[in-house]
Amino acid sequence: MKKFSLTIIFTLILTLGLISFANAAALDSQKDKVQWLGHSACLITTEKGTNILIDPWITGNDTCPINKESIKPDMIVVTHNHFDHMGTDIPYFVENNTNCMVIVQNDVVQALKDLGVNDNNIITGGMGLNFGGQVEVKGIKITMVQAIHCPSAAGYIIEIEDGTTIYHAGDTGIFAGMELLGNLYDIDLALLPIGSIFTMDPYQAAHSLNLLKPKKVIPIHYATFPVLVQDATEFVKLSKKIAPSVSIKVLKPGEQLELNEK
Numbered sequence: 395m396k397k398f399s400l401t402i403i404f405t406l407i408l409t410l411g412l413i414s415f416a417n418a419a420a421l422d423s424q425k426d427k428v429q430w431l432g433h434s435a436c437l438i439t440t441e442k443g444t445n446i447l448i449d450p451w452i453t454g455n456d457t458c459p460i461n462k463e464s465i466k467p468d469m470i471v472v473t474h475n476h477f478d479h480m481g482t483d484i485p486y487f488v489e490n491n492t493n494c495m496v497i498v499q500n501d502v503v504q505a506l507k508d509l510g511v512n513d514n515n516i517i518t519g520g521m522g523l524n525f526g527g528q529v530e531v532k533g534i535k536i537t538m539v540q541a542i543h544c545p546s547a548a549g550y551i552i553e554i555e556d557g558t559t560i561y562h563a564g565d566t567g568i569f570a571g572m573e574l575l576g577n578l579y580d581i582d583l584a585l586l587p588i589g590s591i592f593t594m595d596p597y598q599a600a601h602s603l604n605l606l607k608p609k610k611v612i613p614i615h616y617a618t619f620p621v622l623v624q625d626a627t628e629f630v631k632l633s634k635k636i637a638p639s640v641s642i643k644v645l646k647p648g649e650q651l652e653l654n655e656k
């Protein structure tokens with residue numbers, strides 16, 4: 395009798411264990427994710443399945459491990475009109491994905507139209523957005539913020555459906571206003587350029603963490619061109635010293651971070 399009870403208890407424990415394992419696996423597939431596609435290109439996939447593609451330099455980006463056909467963006471966010479950010483695939487994405495909206499700074503709109511993108515697919519009916527402006531697209535709130543690079547260069551604060559907030563800095567040097575961004579927005583993840591020459595170098599990027607106060611950071615915009623910093627070693631070393639509370643996530647192009655992960 396005792397042996398029989400023990401068998402039942404053991405079976406129960408095993409069954410419950412298997413159920414919770416299956417649930418955990420199911421939950422995993424629904425988490426918010428950010429995939430680095432090399433250089434400045436990043437793909438956010440929310441737990442609701444919304445795909446936000448930032449700086450879509452896919453074709454021609456030798457570090458991007460996937461092709462444009464495997465990306466199904468609901469919206470595309472462009473930080474500025476340089477080839478390594480705008481790319482040439484936007485017309486393809488817009489034609490092949492229903493109501494795919496492109497979010498750009500006002501001065502970049504004409505370049506998009508020259509590529510063949512029409513007003514219906516450009517935010518605010520073809521006018522674009524300017525600094526401080528916020529739009530809501532398919533439940534995603536996108537705010538354009540300053541970047542120090544070229545006149546139309548922007549960064550973006552992206553708040554997804556569950557409130558998780560992601561800052562993509564675009565191409566920028568460090569600037570004092572980053573402290574204001576850190577005060578105004580509760581940044582869960584910062585995507586920061588560290589490659590130097592055209593953007594912040596590892597030293598500035600590490601110091602920017604103290605201004606932005608994100609919970610996590612993924613370094614981007616390095617190891618693509620020979621003139622850029624070739625790995626994240628220095629950035630990691632400096633960040634651990636300068637901003638020890640920030641969790642640093644170094645990805646290889648194609649790898650993704652689950653945002654709910656510690």
Ligand SMILES: [Zn+2]
Pocket residue numbers: 434476478479565592615
């Ligand atoms: Zn760039």
